[in-house]
Amino acid sequence: MFQGHRARKRTTYALLVGAVAFALSTGGSAQAGYTRAAAKCGTVNLADNAWVGYEANLAVVAYVLKQNLGCKVVVKNISEEISWQGFQSGQVDAILENWGHEDLAKKYITTQKVAIDLGPTGNKGIIGWYVVPWMAKKYPDILNYKNLNKYALLFKNSESGSLGAFLDGDPSYVTNDEALIKNLKLNFKVIYTGSEAALITSFRTAQAQKKPMIGYFYEPQWFLAQVPLKQVALPPYKAGCDADPKKVACDYPPYVLNKIARTKFMNSSSPAVKVIKNFSWTNDDQNSVAKSIAVDKLSDDAAAKIWVDAHAAQVKGWISK
Amino acid sequence: MSNSVLGREVKEVASEPRRKLSLTGRRSTYLSATFLIFAIGLRGKATLPLDRSSLTSFQESLNSFSAWIDNNRDSNPFFTTFINVVRNSIDWLVRSLQLGISQTGDTRLIPQIGWLGVVATIGCVVYAIANIRMSIFAMSGFVVLGLLGFWQESMDTLALTLAAVCLSLIIGIPLGVLAGLFPKFENFLTPALDFAQVMPTFVYLTPVTLFFLIGPASATIVTLIYAVPPALRITAVAIKEVPWSSVEAAVSMGSTRWQALRKVQLPQAKRTIVVGINQTIMAALSMVTIAALIDAPGLGQVVVRALESLDVGRSFQAGLGIVILAVVLDRSTTAVASRVDSGNVILSGQRTRRTTWVGLGIIALFTIYLSRIISWAGAFPGAGLFGRTISNWVNNYVNWFQMHFVNITNDITNVFSYGLINPMQTLLTQSPWFITGFALVALGAIFGGKKLAGISAFCVLAIVGTGLWSDTMVTLASTLVAAFITVALGIVVGTWIGRNKRADKWIRPILDAGQVLPAFVYLVPFLGLFGATRFTAIMAAVVYAAPASIKLMADGIRGVPATIIEAATAAGSSPWQMIIKVQIPSARRALALATNQGIIYVLAMIVVGGLVGAGGLGYLVVAGFSQENLKGKGLAAGLAIVLLGIMLDRITQAIAHKNSKEFANAGH
Numbered sequence: 001m002f003q004g005h006r007a008r009k010r011t012t013y014a015l016l017v018g019a020v021a022f023a024l025s026t027g028g029s030a031q032a033g034y035t036r037a038a039a040k041c042g043t044v045n046l047a048d049n050a051w052v053g054y055e056a057n058l059a060v061v062a063y064v065l066k067q068n069l070g071c072k073v074v075v076k077n078i079s080e081e082i083s084w085q086g087f088q089s090g091q092v093d094a095i096l097e098n099w100g101h102e103d104l105a106k107k108y109i110t111t112q113k114v115a116i117d118l119g120p121t122g123n124k125g126i127i128g129w130y131v132v133p134w135m136a137k138k139y140p141d142i143l144n145y146k147n148l149n150k151y152a153l154l155f156k157n158s159e160s161g162s163l164g165a166f167l168d169g170d171p172s173y174v175t176n177d178e179a180l181i182k183n184l185k186l187n188f189k190v191i192y193t194g195s196e197a198a199l200i201t202s203f204r205t206a207q208a209q210k211k212p213m214i215g216y217f218y219e220p221q222w223f224l225a226q227v228p229l230k231q232v233a234l235p236p237y238k239a240g241c242d243a244d245p246k247k248v249a250c251d252y253p254p255y256v257l258n259k260i261a262r263t264k265f266m267n268s269s270s271p272a273v274k275v276i277k278n279f280s281w282t283n284d285d286q287n288s289v290a291k292s293i294a295v296d297k298l299s300d301d302a303a304a305k306i307w308v309d310a311h312a313a314q315v316k317g318w319i320s321k
Numbered sequence: 322m323s324n325s326v327l328g329r330e331v332k333e334v335a336s337e338p339r340r341k342l343s344l345t346g347r348r349s350t351y352l353s354a355t356f357l358i359f360a361i362g363l364r365g366k367a368t369l370p371l372d373r374s375s376l377t378s379f380q381e382s383l384n385s386f387s388a389w390i391d392n393n394r395d396s397n398p399f400f401t402t403f404i405n406v407v408r409n410s411i412d413w414l415v416r417s418l419q420l421g422i423s424q425t426g427d428t429r430l431i432p433q434i435g436w437l438g439v440v441a442t443i444g445c446v447v448y449a450i451a452n453i454r455m456s457i458f459a460m461s462g463f464v465v466l467g468l469l470g471f472w473q474e475s476m477d478t479l480a481l482t483l484a485a486v487c488l489s490l491i492i493g494i495p496l497g498v499l500a501g502l503f504p505k506f507e508n509f510l511t512p513a514l515d516f517a518q519v520m521p522t523f524v525y526l527t528p529v530t531l532f533f534l535i536g537p538a539s540a541t542i543v544t545l546i547y548a549v550p551p552a553l554r555i556t557a558v559a560i561k562e563v564p565w566s567s568v569e570a571a572v573s574m575g576s577t578r579w580q581a582l583r584k585v586q587l588p589q590a591k592r593t594i595v596v597g598i599n600q601t602i603m604a605a606l607s608m609v610t611i612a613a614l615i616d617a618p619g620l621g622q623v624v625v626r627a628l629e630s631l632d633v634g635r636s637f638q639a640g641l642g643i644v645i646l647a648v649v650l651d652r653s654t655t656a657v658a659s660r661v662d663s664g665n666v667i668l669s670g671q672r673t674r675r676t677t678w679v680g681l682g683i684i685a686l687f688t689i690y691l692s693r694i695i696s697w698a699g700a701f702p703g704a705g706l707f708g709r710t711i712s713n714w715v716n717n718y719v720n721w722f723q724m725h726f727v728n729i730t731n732d733i734t735n736v737f738s739y740g741l742i743n744p745m746q747t748l749l750t751q752s753p754w755f756i757t758g759f760a761l762v763a764l765g766a767i768f769g770g771k772k773l774a775g776i777s778a779f780c781v782l783a784i785v786g787t788g789l790w791s792d793t794m795v796t797l798a799s800t801l802v803a804a805f806i807t808v809a810l811g812i813v814v815g816t817w818i819g820r821n822k823r824a825d826k827w828i829r830p831i832l833d834a835g836q837v838l839p840a841f842v843y844l845v846p847f848l849g850l851f852g853a854t855r856f857t858a859i860m861a862a863v864v865y866a867a868p869a870s871i872k873l874m875a876d877g878i879r880g881v882p883a884t885i886i887e888a889a890t891a892a893g894s895s896p897w898q899m900i901i902k903v904q905i906p907s908a909r910r911a912l913a914l915a916t917n918q919g920i921i922y923v924l925a926m927i928v929v930g931g932l933v934g935a936g937g938l939g940y941l942v943v944a945g946f947s948q949e950n951l952k953g954k955g956l957a958a959g960l961a962i963v964l965l966g967i968m969l970d971r972i973t974q975a976i977a978h979k980n981s982k983e984f985a986n987a988g989h
Contacts, residue, residue: 051629077616077622077626078535078615079614079947080947081948081949082535085531091534091535092535157852158743167853190373194931194932194935195932201631201853202853
């Protein structure tokens with residue numbers, strides 16, 4: 001019992017010292033040289049979705065907002081769906097690279113009217129089937145889906161049973177691969193790797209080891225600068241050919257990547273509104289910034305600075321237009 | 322003469338497992354044989370498969386439930402008042418801590434307390450509650466965090482962890498005391514606690530942000546759900562451990578029930594409660610990376626972002642930061658526990674103690690003051706001094722290793738996949754559900770009687786009800802293989818370090834790292850070595866689960882009574898005989914516990930497995946997290962994991978219990 005009493009006293013002292021320290025430190029006003037000017041533009045909340053291409057868009061927009069307009073940029077690392085939720089709660093002002101998501105667009109743009117489509121980023125999204133480059137070189141006819149069955153057994157592994165393994169990545173993307181394989185009568189089985197990291201690592205190892213691999217992939221993507229995967233031609237896309245997900249037998253549609261912003265933010269007087277609305281660039285632009293980030297391992301700001309310095313006129317256009 | 326008597330005793334201990342297997346063992350053998358005959362005879366029938374994108378009506382109803390919440394969030398008074406109050410208070414708490422040590426706010430260039438102030442204060446506090454060695458250790462650990470280049474991120478993580486741990490203890494300890502006092506209340510809480518510990522976080526990540534929005538509040542609540550159960554459970558155990566006679570004695574001497582609790586039970590339970598605090602801290606830290614997916618600030622974000630560009634080195638660097646924080650907090654709280662235990666108060670004598678306290682307070686305050694006026698004491702100087710070096714080194718090493726060993730690791734993957742995983746998975750997925758279900762119920766009946774048979778039956782039927790029987794069997798197959806490897810490692814390494822103190826000293830930090838290092842850090846190298854396969858998922862689970870099994874087994878080996886060892890030595894046992902015939906059989910209870918914990922830890926990694934090619938329930942949970950129309954299916958998969966977890970936990974616990982009881986019977 002005496003022990004307990006002592007221990008309690010010790011804890012009380014500990015708390016007391018902590019509290020005094022904290023009070024003293026917060027009570028004493030900011031010291032000279034430690035203050036900074038309040039920004040004019042205010043705060044802009046930007047969603048950051050988990051792929052490097054997105055990060056490239058974000059890096060450049062955030063850099064311009066900070067450097068040219070003095071905004072305070074708050075970056076939120078969240079998944080796509082949670083980003084859209086942020087429009088409703090007011091916690092996200094803009095998404096800078098959106099891939100489709102018709103269900104979310106319907107919910108938040110059409111029904112709830114809390115978000116607006118700000119139009120294309122200028123980047124064209126391609127989704128499709130890709131093989132490792134060494135295979136495209138050794139078996140040139142593999143780049144047509146009609147010849148895939150000829151090579152199916154090369155792709156067999158411990159996960160795919162008696163069929164060839166076809167690898168899918170991050171489940172955020174709605175894929176038609178199972179239906180495509182069935183409807184095009186291909187002897188493959190879809191293996192759900194479950195993440196982009198797993199998919200890219202598999203492609204990278206396959207190329208390094210000269211092992212066969214085929215899977216779902218997309219452009220623009222920084223990894224293609226390291227290992228230039230080759231796309232396999234599927235029956236061409238025609239509007240409406242993917243209407244019934246069970247009967248799809250055609251390629252993926254081309255994606256026009258766009259920006260989405262919060263309605264209330266767009267109606268505000270923030271100078272950031274104009275920049276986000278006008279922001280537009282090419283796939284090559286994005287790839288160069290993405291490469292700086294992912295391969296050269298620069299910080300977002302450093303990567304953005306290189307591109308912005310080289311494209312001063314274009315950036316000026318976003319701000320003044 | 323006495324030698325031969327002891328020798329016989331040793332022989333009895335040695336031969337006893339085989340003899341004791343007779344009843345339950347024979348029953349289990351019959352059961353497996355019957356199961357195999359029916360499973361193979363009826364293969365391919367009633368296997369209940371479900372396509373990736375198909376939904377059952379139950380899963381659709383879960384979808385509409387989450388849509389309902391979504392639509393009523395702004396109008397329902399429960400959400401608008403209660404939830405908002407909770408969110409604002411938690412946000413305020415975390416934000417204040419962040420402004421104190423990590424974030425600058427709008428007007429300052431450094432946080433209220435600079436790095437020197439934090440390091441010195443930590444040193445003083447740890448010195449006061451533990452000892453000088455721990456204090457130096459903690460301070461060096463924090464300096465290393467700065468040198469890694471992650472001072473601010475580490476402090477963000479620390480702030481969030483502190484907030485979550487404080488709240489967990491405020492909730493967990495009182496409830497734990499109640500649960501310890503009233504068994505009925507504990508029975509009532511147990512299913513909820515199981516649920517909270519086994520339900521994959523991914524399942525409630527999106528709903529939590531719906532209620533509590535993106536930010537610290539959501540991150541804290543996600544952490545709380547996982548961190549409250551250990552605090553609560555261990556406190557309950559602590560209270561129950563206090564002998565009832567001492568409570569009765571106090572009451573008979575005129576204490577009220579409340580006084581008895583305060584003066585007798587709580588002080589005696591204190592040591593175990595400190596262990597609970599320690600486990601709560603570890604649980605909170607293990608959520609750092611997952612919480613980063615909903616914008617929790619700190620080291621977790623570095624790990625997640627490094628994963629985008631597969632920068633293993635950088636994610637390792639941040640993971641190392643998490644490990645350092647964990648080890649410092651773990652060792653400090655363990656030191657407190659042992660001090661409480663031995664009653665060894667370093668600063669004895671009122672006056673000296675008070676002087677020391679004042680001294681420590683002055684040092685802390687002075688350094689805090691310094692950290693506010695001198696720039697090198699405020700912002701960490703030489704930040705990232707060896708951060709980049711470490712990450713480059715790791716990247717190079719990983720590449721080199723991959724280049725030279727990928728052929729061997731491919732072969733390992735294939736041996737395990739074709740030899741073990743595939744047959745197991747075929748057996749489980751191709752058998753009719755009622756045959757496998759019956760086998761599980763019978764297993765429950767053999768080891769735990771009617772009650773356990775009932776629990777198993779409920780779990781089996783409920784899994785069928787989720788519509789995900791086939792996926793559950795895929796997951797069960799991988800789980801069993803992972804558990805098998807985990808237990809094998811537990812026996813081998815556990816026995817080794819249990820017998821060898823020096824090995825223990827070297828191996829233990831590695832075990833700690835395995836438990837705390839975020840899986841995301843080693844997923845990419847594993848993917849490179851073992852491909853996007855179920856085996857990679859199994860390996861990731863083993864890294865996380867084996868340390869617990871090894872530690873428990875080592876404890877068990879060390880706990881074998883010295884008399885038995887001496888007797889065996891006297892009877893001329895060789896070291897090998899000693900291990901096989903004496904130590905491992907005597908540590909059977911520990912072995913059963915190690916198996917149970919191994920399985921529970923493996924289950925915790927199912928979702929991580931879904932990220933690297935395991936498929937099954939884990940993949941469905943991940944898909945539910947990222948696709949609106951698969952939300953219900955993800956939730957159903959989460960439920961199936963919980964049901965599977967509860968069933969496996971109860972069955973292995975019953976086996977452990979039976980083992981120890983039979984052992985006790987055999988001993989006398």
